[in-house]
Every structure is written in structure tokens, then in C-alpha cells.
Amino acid sequence: MSGNYSIGVDLGGTNLRVAVMRQEGTLTETIALRTRLQEGRDTVVADMCEAVAALHLRQNGSGKCVGIGVGTPGPLELPAGILRRPPNLPGWDGFDVRRAIENRLNQPILLESDANVAALAELHFGAGKHFGVDSLCMLTLGTGVGNGIVLRGHVWQGANGMAGEAGHTTVVPDGLPCGCGSRGCLELYASATGLRRMALESIAAAAQPESALARLAHANVEFQARDVARLAEAGDAQAQAIFTEMGRCLGLTLAALINTLNLPLYVLGGGSAAAWSLFAPALYKEMHERAYVYRATEPTEAEKVARTPGKTHVAQAELGADSGILGAAYLPWVEVPAQGSSL
Numbered sequence: 001m002s003g004n005y006s007i008g009v010d011l012g013g014t015n016l017r018v019a020v021m022r023q024e025g026t027l028t029e030t031i032a033l034r035t036r037l038q039e040g041r042d043t044v045v046a047d048m049c050e051a052v053a054a055l056h057l058r059q060n061g062s063g064k065c066v067g068i069g070v071g072t073p074g075p076l077e078l079p080a081g082i083l084r085r086p087p088n089l090p091g092w093d094g095f096d097v098r099r100a101i102e103n104r105l106n107q108p109i110l111l112e113s114d115a116n117v118a119a120l121a122e123l124h125f126g127a128g129k130h131f132g133v134d135s136l137c138m139l140t141l142g143t144g145v146g147n148g149i150v151l152r153g154h155v156w157q158g159a160n161g162m163a164g165e166a167g168h169t170t171v172v173p174d175g176l177p178c179g180c181g182s183r184g185c186l187e188l189y190a191s192a193t194g195l196r197r198m199a200l201e202s203i204a205a206a207a208q209p210e211s212a213l214a215r216l217a218h219a220n221v222e223f224q225a226r227d228v229a230r231l232a233e234a235g236d237a238q239a240q241a242i243f244t245e246m247g248r249c250l251g252l253t254l255a256a257l258i259n260t261l262n263l264p265l266y267v268l269g270g271g272s273a274a275a276w277s278l279f280a281p282a283l284y285k286e287m288h289e290r291a292y293v294y295r296a297t298e299p300t301e302a303e304k305v306a307r308t309p310g311k312t313h314v315a316q317a318e319l320g321a322d323s324g325i326l327g328a329a330y331l332p333w334v335e336v337p338a339q340g341s342s343l
């Protein structure tokens, strides 16, 4: 294949993927590795940079490399490129990840948090492309709740690179303590971890201790949110109530985001977004009741299906687990290296 190319890196707490992208958004080659967190951060950075060098070599002079984009778990302070207590990279607090990578590669990189690159990919290659919009806000419902905002085609970083933390907006003022230091954050009610905890709480609080949900949890040592979803889909009211609460909490956050940002599209991704049919009714009800801007721009059922422009749409993400690597590899096509690059 000829033409210019970029290289993208998707650094996760478990997997490290490095890929080549041609401009049209096609990944032509991928190197997938395990993230060797136990060996220390220098080893992880070395593995990453060796994979980048190997992919450069394999292009064999075919086209020019337009840049290297890296997506990492956040929070990430930008443009400096310093990680701030990232929950998925234990021991990396205060690590100048930009400097470590740039020094080893001897060239500047484009760096973003994983939620931001996922949102960028959804805009250009996923839901955003199919809705024909240039801006969106994405919530990723995974182990936690990630968030990325893309405005007019570009990631909105905020003054310190820390924009897009809507997973930590309060939805229950006196709720449980959150890892971020606050209480009752969306993440505790809309992540896979949160759904599992809510199911266990519901079992403990139930007057009827031998419910189907309790039997499922007790029989399965690896009881997960997806097990609760399966039971809810089969019609179990106790399991369904957990997704109604999830939808209500998501609706509270989206109502605030819609009133604040008035974007054309809000995208929900991550594993728990697959339970869409279970939480969507409560989500739409909450947005309708709470967001004046949503009521003014609310699509009819037919307009939702037709993706009618001029309305506020909420949709499922389309790229799945590939959004991180696609967004990272696409960064060099839309952004220039930050002034804060260490080279």
C-alpha cells in the first residue's frame, strides 16, 4: 500500500496495541502486546517504542509518516503529558509519559487520554460520521465511566487537558464515596463495576432473599453486570430496576451536558452500553424532564431512526474496542504536536 501513514498507540492497563493507519481511516497493520505493568513503566514504554519502530521499518519507505498518536488512560495533564493518579496504571502517578516516549522515539508525539481518542474516532469513523455531525460528546461505560468531547472536529482538552470528566459529575449528592474524592458520581451507577455493586446491594436489601438475582449471584463466583443484564432481558423485575436506576443517573448527567453544550450528538460506548434497551427508557424520560434544551430539540421516534439534523440525538457507539486505536492513529491527521512537546 502506498501513500502517507500515521502510527497509533492504544495503551491500556491490560493490552498495548500499535497500528499503522492510512488517511482514509484504515488500519493496515497492528502489533498487539500485553501491557507488562509488573515490569515497570520503562519496560512498557520500551515495548511501545520498539513496536512503533518495527512498524516504521515495515512501511519500507512507502509514503511519509505524518505523526504518531498515543492514547493513554487518564487523567492526563496536557500539554505537559503527565499522568495524574491514573487508576488503570498503578504506580504511574506523576509520570511524564510524553517525555519518556519522545526521548525514546526522538520525535514529538500527539498525546490524548483514551476517552478523548475514542470520542475522536466515533466522530470521524463511527456514529458521528453516520449522523453527519462535526461535534459530539461521548461517555464510555466500562470499568469506570470515561468521557470525551469533540468540538468542530477537534478534541476539547480544556485549559489543563482535563476536560471530559463527566463520569465524575454528582448524580446522588449523598451517595457512596468515589475514587476521585467526591461522592455519588455517575461512574458509581453507570459503569460495569457500579452495576454489579448495585445488584449485590439490591440482593442484600431485598425482603425476598431467594430471588432469581440472588440465586444467580450466589451460584456464580464471577457474577458480573452482563449477568444482571441477561436476567433483566428475560423479564426479571429486580434486575430491570438496576438498569432503570442506571438510565436515570445517565439521564441526569446527559441533561446537564445537553443544557450546557447543546451538541447535536451524545454517544454511549463501552461494554455496558450494550444494555441500551434496558436503560434507554429511563434515560430519555430523565432528559425530557430535566433538560429544557433537550425538550426544545427532542427528536420524534421517526426522527431518531432517520437521524434528522437539527435535533439532539443520543446513540450507541459503533466502533467497539477499536475506537481507542483508531482515534490515536487519527490524531496526527487532525492535530499538530503541542507546544509543550519535550523535544
Ligand SMILES: [Zn+2]
Residues within 6 Å of the ligand: 167, 168, 169, 178, 179, 180, 181, 182, 183, 185, 187
Ligand atoms: Zn468520582
